Amino acid sequence: MTLDYPDKGLVESFGIYRKRKPSVTLVVKRDVTEPTLFRNSNHDRAETQEFGDKLHAQVNGEKFTSKERLTGLDLLRELDDELVHEEYAYNEPVDLEKSLNVGTITYGLAGTGDQDFAIKSRVVEGYTYTTEEYDLMNKETRNAVYESGTMRDAEGNQSEALFDFVKVQPGNDLVHFITLEAATGPMLLYALHNVLNTGKYGARETRTGRNIRNTVLGIVLGNHDTSLSTGELLMEYHSEDADLEDSIGTYVDSVRRSDWDVYGEFDGADDAPEWFDRLVAVASRKADDADDVLREEFTALIEDAKGELLGDD
Template sequence: MSINKLNQFLANTYENFPKGRFISLVVLRKTLSETIFRTEGSGEPICSEFVQAGVTETKVIQRLVMTKRKQVAPERRYGREHLRAHQLLHISKDSSLCSLNTNSPCEMCIDCFLYGFAAGGGGAQKSRIWTEDAFSLLAASDVLGDRTINAIFENGTMRDQNGNASTALNTSEYIKPEVHFLDVVTLKDVTADELRYIIGNILLTTRYGAVSSRVGRMENQILGVFGSITELPSSLELVQAVYDALPKPLEHPFNSDVLIGKTKEVLYNWKNKRGVSLHLSQDELSALIADVDNSWSEDERDNFLKRLNQSYEPFRQVSAESKKGKGKGKKTAVEAEA
């Protein structure tokens, strides 16, 4: 099983104190429908930044940005759906079931231990999934479109029964289908089952961005897995290196297989980067993904999630004893290294 190749970078069990073990995932994210990434409400522009086109190509272009929160939030919610389905979410301090954005996390579930939390009473757990902005390969001007949005009445027209025209008319930017984003996700001091859980969340999440019930379909593919004692180069450095390697001119849409091939050529050279000591081969990567698929399968998912949940039990007991013995205002063992 190829996950054993990563043993030197995996923790045997959850630990409060970091030990400098990094596993990095290189992820290709490809839009399969119109998609919207923005930080504010309807009518706001799509997230973008002006950056250098490549490492050697020094011209400045405007690239689309898939912000870190736009990546993590849907993947985290996907995992929590299954924790909820298998009764693995815990009761929070206000006696409600653990949920996001309520200022009252349970501090004891798989999601809290992995993705972190910040409680209003002062407790906190730092996330062990490090993300950064993912950048589009092509310039924003090549992959953006405009869509006029209107709301018709039940009679099928833009006028109501009294003849009044609808005011629900708006023009909004969207990202075209088949746009590629490259991303580096860094995992710090995770166990083998935590790695399976995180990769499963990435590969099985399919909707991102605004209006995700209508648009935002996306496919994620892991192109490389590294073990190291430090972070890999950034997502921006990756997309710039791949941009230099691709044959020009680049036009949308372009062949994903060509992009994947050039990206893997760039990643092959990363095994010589400072601090990197392991790069899974293609066969080893395929075996790792097969292992993850098996853990998330219908037959194995319940056992897998309950096994991962049980691994945190000693730390939940320490936390409960700390609260009982020291009273309010004291940090628990889980919170100590936040």
């Protein structure tokens, strides 16, 4: 029932000090399926970057990480209430012992107040950008209506509350390179689960349905750094009429290091091995024994981490 993990890219067990820093990078394509608002410093639109003569929406990786962390936390509580302390809430750490769970040791944690503590994240989700143009003129206007269903209140006063949002439109997509540094196999499983099972991102997500569909196009394993850049991909390796997966293949092949193993659906990548297909099946919860495997892997990981961080008591 347990999983096989690769010999490269991961560490065997959780450790406080990262004496070795092998890494794994997931190549993720995020397809926009409904208009999605990614706002940062501007409340009504995303930040932007210009590549060539086109404007692209720029999205901080935290916009994805925060939603994926919540997906993982929900999974842990569903699998076993012993995996998350009953007093722990996301972004509200009580103390180190009560805050330890697979989510915090994978994505990191900082505590302040009576007890200062920190766990460094093993996951790096850097900036990403829309692969197609981000049209600032394509605004979606909403108005604030009253209980009557109109823009006039009971006294007949006209509402002037109008909201303009510039959303990333369906048919656009983002390529995201997610790197795990000095992570264990179960940490990779956890991050992969969260990517494959999260479908709502962006601001005002309660006003929309599933708005992003994530697909893992490949994985890069290395004895050292395997991080990749979406900006570099779009600026130097992807032209307007080029096939996106062809561009990814060209980019990865160009920056590839001698210690990398690359598997995936793009040119230059080897076919996915059995261990990866099994990992994806469990992470996506499509395998019949997925929940049993997830519970077993995460229980072993958190016990290992508690021994390191809290000692034998």
